[in-house]
């Protein structure tokens with residue numbers, strides 16, 4: 576049995592009452608708070624940045640899992656650490672010097688994670704997997720909440736699980752996009768450790784109960 580961690584994505588929170596939604600996550604069985612940072616360049620949407628993360632960190636009692644969907648993340652590693660990130664995820668597609676970026680994240684004391692877009696094969700991580708704390712598999716094209724899960728993601732997770740078992744068994748697999756109870760159960764079966772879920776949690780009648788149910792799928 577793999578670990579079953581849950582990371583609610585605040586992209587689907589009520590931004591006019593963000594503090595309340597963070598308190599809800601604090602009181603739930605969630606393991607992390609997933610924060611989606613979008614720059615309007617790498618992805619076709621703009622979300623929020625460092626000032627919001629700082630404020631979330633003031634209220635949050637769970638570690639911040641910061642997913643950077645920005646075209647040039649390197650200059651922002653230190654600012655995101657100062658803002659309160661515990662896990663920093665960069666996209667493979669945005670980092671020509673990925674090894675350097677990962678070393679920089681780790682040297683700041685954060686967990687280092689790399690995200691793959693749906694079209695990026697897992698074998699690109701062959702020579703960096705030993706350095707990673709986590710891999711984030713996008714199961715939708717990044718940029719928006721509420722999209723439909725891409726089924727090819729299951730195959731990628733199984734392949735990644737094999738790579739991790741042989742090269743770095745401590746590395747976690749996180750999956751992001753279109754996660755609900757049905758896809759979530761399949762993802763845990765395929766080898767996922769951490770499920771990100773935004774719209775499914777925040778649109779549910781009882782988000783705390785929804786988070787609890789994810790933990791026992």
Ligand SMILES: O=C(CO)[C@@H](O)[C@H](O)COP(=O)(O)O
Pocket residue numbers: 584586587609611642715716717718719720721722751752753754771772773774775
């Ligand atoms: O990174 C992203 C989107 O790019 C995600 O973290 C979304 O916030 C997930 O939303 P749902 O698919 O769960 O609604």
Ligand SMILES: [Co+2]
Pocket residue numbers: 584609610611642751771
């Ligand atoms: Co995300």
